[in-house]
Amino acid sequence: MTIADVPHVLDVRGLSKVYGTGETAVHALRDVDLTVRRGEYVAVIGQSGSGKSTLLNVLGCLDAPTSGRYLLEGLDVAYLDERQQAVLRNRQIGFVFQAFNLIPRTSALANVELPLVYAGVGRRVRRERALAALELVGLSGRADHRPNQLSGGQQQRVAVARALVTSPALLLADEPTGNLDSASTADVLGLFDRLHAAGRTIVLITHDDEVAARAERVVVVTDGRLTEVGPRRVAAR
Template identity: 70%
Template sequence: MSAPSADTPSTDATPPVLRVRDLIKEYGEGDARVRALRGVNLDVERGDYVAIMGASGSGKSTLMNILGCLDIPTSGTYEIDGSDVGRLDERQLAILRNRRVGFVFQSFNLIPRMSALANVELPLVYGGIGQAERRARALAALEQVGLTDRVHHEPNQLSGGQQQRVAVARALVTAPALLLADEPTGNLDTASTGDVLEILDRLSASGRTIVLITHENDVAAHAKRVIRLVDGEIVEDRRQAPVDGPPPRMTEKAAAR
């Protein structure tokens, strides 16, 4: 049987955006073998906002890399938006990463000497989208993060918080099924952290599915669900707000008015 394309629909009526079963990841061999993930099982429903927490060495970054199709597990299965990732070849994986997953990294990963607009357009260039459409979509994404007055600025002309907002816009421009954010506030000051978290709150309230890696309780407090890893295993899975409701911090702000 041939592998499905990244656009193959699931047979489920409403599959979770993420479905992970018995995920194991090992590094090394023999006495040097390290088991970074130990049979992780996880579903993330459409519209959920999940914070994955854990100390250094807990396996949270390994899990993020696998969820983002940047690494492969030793064993277990992983589906994203109904597609079995283990059955996809390299070309299909590249399509899936480009169309279904938006990435936000701690270090921004913007291209120097390219404007904010050009950075946001980049995933659409790789996706073969025409110039007029990608320009319109990139401008709309930058408007979502409040940077319409910075579209022609290069990264070195932007603050850290502005650079991360460009990175969020770049992650959104393909309208992905899943937004993956790896310590997105780790390099930001308090004010910029608040700006980025407010954007993520708004995206969540609009129905965007978000999985966030963080070690900070204040950041995790914005999520609807908190998962804690210890030694490659889920030891806590706590619901803070309904999947179809606003994030907790947005609810707190509304209550305070």
């Protein structure tokens, strides 16, 4: 069986995360089940303290669950050591953060190339791939610009290009419009719509009903538990 034969990019079963022990224990996630099909666009919505940030960290292989199973592309992450998980994060997961996390003194092109540098890709190939990723997000003409020469929406599009440059199995977006004005928010969400239409698998973490309503499917995190809401736009109020 090849990776393409695995129907679910994400397959989470009975996932729990507990911080601390005894009376001070905090149950951040409680028996979570979640599957995400290849090419699906899923929004995970929840208020501050609901457990959605913990879920993001587990899905992104930034934190380990206390119990339960997490399969990414059919691979059980629990059996990977730290080095293998780091390789998995770099190659199979594209991260988009609220704060952009761009390197200030380098160009948009250099920022997008960074995951390929870590992967040991040669200079010519990584430049070609980074330029193609910038073109995909509509910023090929801004390749030489530094972050402070770009608008907030453009900076986030650079971050999306960086997330896509390794052709990851999963695009994991954490409050990607949280620092943007309404026009830039619409621009970035439109980009996600186009990426989804092109077959990208996206999991978007948000506290905003209107952002979540753009997704194909919505799940709600409350006190560490997941509840399925349903298809597109049912989360809108």
